[in-house]
Amino acid sequence: MTDTTPETAAVERGTTLIEVDAIGKRYGSIIALSDVTTSVKAGEVTCVLGDNGAGKSTFIKILAGAHAHTDGVLRVDGDERSFSSPREALDAGIATVYQDLAVVPLMPVWRNFFLGSEPRKGLGMDVAFMKHTTKTELAAMGIDLRDVDQPIGTLSGGERQCVAIARAVYFGARVLILDEPTAALGVKQSGVVLKYIAKARERGLGVVFITHNPHHAYPVGDRFMLLRRGRSMGDFPKSEISLDDLTAMMAGGAELESLAHELERTMGASSDVAAELKADVRESGVTSSQESGATRG
Amino acid sequence: MATATAAPDERLASTSAITRILTRPEMGAAVAAVAVMIFFSLMSDRFMTGAGAGVWLESASTFGIMAVAVSLLMIGGEFDLSAGVMTGFTALVVGILTTNYGLNVWAAVLVALVLALAIGAINGYLVMRTGLPSFIITLGTFFILQGIDLAVTKLIIGQVTIQGLTNIPFYDSIQPVFGSSVSILGGTFYVSVLWWVVVTAIATWVLLRTKAGNWIFAVGGAQQSARQVGVPVLKTKIGLFMTTAFAGWLVGMISLFRTSTVQANTGVGQEFIYIICAVVGGCLLTGGYGSAIGAALGALIYGMTFQGITFAQWDTNWLRTFLGAMLLGAVLLNNWVRTRAETSR
Known part of the structure; x- marks a missing residue:
């Protein structure tokens, strides 16, 4: 990469970024999640699999800083942490791309890319820099846009997902949490998104890929953590589990x-x-x- | 900023430059403005003279200032029905404070500005805090101000028209700022036209080249998404309502110092004309899309039609019919543009 990604610190591949140890979350007497253990390493994809209601969103919320955990230990770069706001998680380099992507459909791609963090130039924005960066950052993710001036609503669902991912990466994410990125997409578009997940891994990011589809998880995943009814069914490196095992365990x-x-x-x-x-x-x-x-x- | 675009992509066909111009939000208004101008030039000999142009430009300028501010607000996803009555309110404040209480005219103008900004801030705060449509909130403010304009004016000065403004001290020092004029080619051109151009230029720059402009498009296009990526939604929206109120104050001052009088019902009913001008200029009623230049062109069309019908010696009631027809045409065109912009290619 020739362009500058200002905040991304170079982390050696395989370094453990996040460690989750017997983590759990209780809302009063309701146990939403208990005894979940896994890890996220730089340059690896950790897949979190589970059916609806398995506790995937609770798990995301703990990592993303929306809710603090009540049991167990969360370590980021080896330090014990408990996030009380999404801002704290972001500052620790953990960015979450939610299903709705937080994009404004009628706005051009480059405006969306920098929305909320526009670079200044004099009294205005540095438009030339913004357009150029959008183009090169997306190219680094393997998206070759015809025109960064087109409204983001004209992109396909997969491409929009990738703009959101590229944006999170550019603004300093070291760990990327993707909440069901393929859920609303067709077969071909899902393939596109999986390709970008692989790309993000290549760039040395730790990726947490939440999904209920083992066929999407298996090709890109390095580690698989299965959730069922708020409990972990195990945390396996790819070498210890086959796609068939995964599918069978998912469905039960x-x-x-x-x-x-x-x-x-x-x-x-x-x-x-x-x-x-x-x-x-x-x-x-x-x-x-x-x-x-x-x-x- | 032509330097912003990198080397052209080979997949961009050469027709796309034309397509892009055609899909600009203000394009419809630009075409319509040229058509209206040609039409009335043919209908009346006076229309394209210096005298004629002075008249329709003056008419377009005050509507233009308001329409530009309203277009920013509409891009931000809100309406302000109190915008029209605000022009009368601010003028009445100045008129009463100076003629009745003897306050220095500069101070009175400043008081009116502070009041206008405060009302704008209240509008914005109420809309954001209650989550109610701005249509309802500002309809309330509209009626409150309309009542105050009439009742308080009558209560204090016993009539509904401000008189004797030209006799107050320092009147000559402030009058040129808002109401002066120059003669060019036999026509009288008011300073309000200059204000109109300045306001349009600033609004366009803010929209297209600043952070604030990015935020305005974002809060109107997808408020929740904007909030998620850290756009200060409350600040942006309140700022927009205050901008509209500021424009109301500016237009109030322009009409006050040009005519040196004001009626208690000034501005009532004009809020819809501002919205029509903004929509004709390409603003979507649903927010997130539009153009300040477009709104200025919308006001130009209005001014030309308003005066053109008089020049052509037709019944002026046709103006309303024309406005309505143009609004419908513009809405249909905008709808088509938006569908194209939002759907996948």
Whole structure:
């Protein structure tokens, strides 16, 4: 990279940026999250997987500074921290890109990129610098924009996501939290976003990728933490877990099998879908014994 | 700033320069202004003379100053229905304080400015704190001020018109600032035209080249997003309401010192004309998009039509019909532009 990214400190790849140790969050008597342990390293993608209501948003809120944790330990660069505001998390280099992206659709890309942190020049803004930087920063993320003057609303969903990511990176993020970036996107657009996540990892950022789709997580992830009903189901490096394991754990073996059973009943035993699903369940080795007998009949 | 664009991208077809000009928010108003100018030049011999131009420029200038301020506010996503009555209110404050209480005219003008800014700030604060539409809040302020204008004026001076302003001390020192004129080519050109140009130039610069301009577009386009990235939404919106109030004060002073009199009902009903001028100039009613130059052009169209109809010796009631038709046309055009700007290519 030839251009200057002012605030990003060069961190050696593999350095642990965030450590989460048996962290938990209670709202009064409600336990939203408990006993979650994982880590985020520079140049790695930590995927947080879980279905709706698994505690993913609570986990994000702790890292992003929206809520402080009540149990366990959060360490940033080895120091114990507890964020009481998003500003504090930002100052520690942790930026969150939420689903709504915080962009203004009718405004040009370059205005959106610098919105809220416009560089000054005399009494006005340094427009030439802003346009140039937007173009080069997006190019560094692999987005080649035709024209930074076009309204951001004219970009595709994936591209908009990437502008938001590039913006967070430019303004000093070392850890990037992406809240379900692929949830609202089609297959092709999701692929585009995954490519940029890989790009951010290449640039040495620690990425926390929140998703409910193991097929999106597996190709780009280095570490996988699974959440279910507010509890961690484990924290695995990529070498210890396969995509099939991941999928099976996500859905829960027994639940997946009963779904296969259900499909078989409604669509007939010869149904490809049911057969495939059953084969998947068997392969992943999480089949519970009582149902394997029942499905034979 | 032509230097801002880097080497041209090969995927940008050469037609895009024209397309970009055509999709500028003020483009519709510019085309319409030229059409209206040609039309009335053909309808009346006096229209394009120095005398004629002086008349319609003067008419356009006061509407233009207000329309430009209102356009900033509309880009910021709000309305101000008290903008019209504000011009009368500030003029009445100066008129009563000087003729009735003998206050120094410069001091009175300053008092009027402070009052106007305070009312603007209250408008903005109420809108932001209550979360109610600015349409309702400023409709309230509009009626409150309208009542005060009439009742207080009658209560203090016993009539509804300020008289004797020219006899107050220092009148000659302040009159030229707001009401002087020069003769060029047989026409009388008022200083208000200069104010109009200055206000438009400053507003355009602020919108396109400053932080504040970025924030105005952002709070009107997506307030929640703007807040998330750290734009001071409250400050920006209150500033916009105060800007509109400031313009109301400026126009109030211009009309007061040009005619040296003011009626208690001055400005009532003109708030909608400002909004029409801004919309014709490309402002979206939903905020986040528009242009100060466009609003100035909208006011120019209004001024030319207003005086052109008189020059052509038609029934002046046609002005209203024309305004309404132009508003509808502009809204349809803007809607189309916005749909194009918002949807994916």
